[in-house]
Amino acid sequence: MTRRGPAEAKGVVVRCISVLLLLMAAGCGPTGYTKAGFFAGAYGYSDKSVGADEYAVTVTGNESTSRERVANIALLRAAHLAADQGRTHFVIITKSTQQLERYGVVSLPIPGAFIPVGETQMHEPHAVLIIRLLPNDQAPPAGAIKAADVIAELGPRLE
Amino acid sequence: MRIRIPKHVCLLAGLGLAFAALSGCTARVASMIPEATTSQTAQPNSPLYQNILLTDVGGEESTLEWAEVGSAEFRESLVQTLDRAKFLSSDPNAPFQLKAFIIEVRRPTAAFTVSVNSFVRYTLLRSKDRGVIFDDVLQATRTATLGDEFIGIERMRIAVEGAMQANISTLLERLRRTVVP
Numbered sequence A: 001m002t003r004r005g006p007a008e009a010k011g012v013v014v015r016c017i018s019v020l021l022l023l024m025a026a027g028c029g030p031t032g033y034t035k036a037g038f039f040a041g042a043y044g045y046s047d048k049s050v051g052a053d054e055y056a057v058t059v060t061g062n063e064s065t066s067r068e069r070v071a072n073i074a075l076l077r078a079a080h081l082a083a084d085q086g087r088t089h090f091v092i093i094t095k096s097t098q099q100l101e102r103y104g105v106v107s108l109p110i111p112g113a114f115i116p117v118g119e120t121q122m123h124e125p126h127a128v129l130i131i132r133l134l135p136n137d138q139a140p141p142a143g144a145i146k147a148a149d150v151i152a153e154l155g156p157r158l159e
Numbered sequence B: 001m002r003i004r005i006p007k008h009v010c011l012l013a014g015l016g017l018a019f020a021a022l023s024g025c026t027a028r029v030a031s032m033i034p035e036a037t038t039s040q041t042a043q044p045n046s047p048l049y050q051n052i053l054l055t056d057v058g059g060e061e062s063t064l065e066w067a068e069v070g071s072a073e074f075r076e077s078l079v080q081t082l083d084r085a086k087f088l089s090s091d092p093n094a095p096f097q098l099k100a101f102i103i104e105v106r107r108p109t110a111a112f113t114v115s116v117n118s119f120v121r122y123t124l125l126r127s128k129d130r131g132v133i134f135d136d137v138l139q140a141t142r143t144a145t146l147g148d149e150f151i152g153i154e155r156m157r158i159a160v161e162g163a164m165q166a167n168i169s170t171l172l173e174r175l176r177r178t179v180v181p
Helices: A006-028 A067-084 A147-158 B007-022 B071-084 B152-176
Strands: A044-051 A054-060 A089-110 A113-133 B052-058 B096-106 B114-126 B132-144
Touching: A044 A067, A044 B096, A054 A067, A054 B096, A067 A089, A067 A113, A067 A147, A089 B114, A089 B132, A113 B096, A113 B114, A113 B132, B052 B071, B071 B096, B071 B152, B096 B152, B114 B152, B132 B152
Parallel strands: B052 B096
Antiparallel strands: A044 A054, A054 A113, A089 A113, B096 B114, B114 B132
């Protein structure tokens, strides 16, 4: 086994610290327009079909995210869903935002591992939006939302 | 550097996984049924009294295999709860229809204290004209601690079942205060 020289080892440490700082910076800012994943607190949007032309969009943000922002991310996702289906308009059936309580493990880092030493309570904004896509061959009813307008307005701010 | 995991930690983890595997993965029906209190039971003079047919139930949630909520189990929990609370009708021509759809069961990835939030969409319709009486997403939370269960997987299941039970309980309150036009 070859041993790394001091300069090479220093380079590895610097790279590791840079990656950690980048990850920390990414985790500190407000949640952006991104699909929620399993890890990293599952922040972002997710959606599912809940019936004929109906979709539920849910968004969870990290602690740095406002309730207004998660509501806007949900609305933007709804607009993209409509556009993806070739629809121009949709209506909101129901919408809500709330603060969810979550507990996270506080860990003490040691070389090669993390030791859980306690818990911290967090509050994360969450939005639920249920929409119905409208057919393009009928005049949109009052209150219908034009998907293109939402994408044009919210897209540059959130994407 | 090589990390050695103590034998007793491996043993506990193994026992936890074996226990979860033996006891099944899906949330249990009985654990999702709330105690219907008098204030949640249909009043005999209400138009909803034994007049609701449960139609569509869906939205199975299975983000984590050991803490999934199956649509079949959720339906059975709803049927038994609505029956006990005197809202359920088995008549296909019942005046009202209820649809339920699990939107999200939000769970943490890992924690000592597990807080689970359930979001379910309930739609109550008038059968004769399909008029919507309410179409709401109801939210409920259940937090399970180390005091509830030491094994993490079981603690998660308790929280998931509790969140679903609380959600059904919220539905009963919603039905109870519903004014039918």
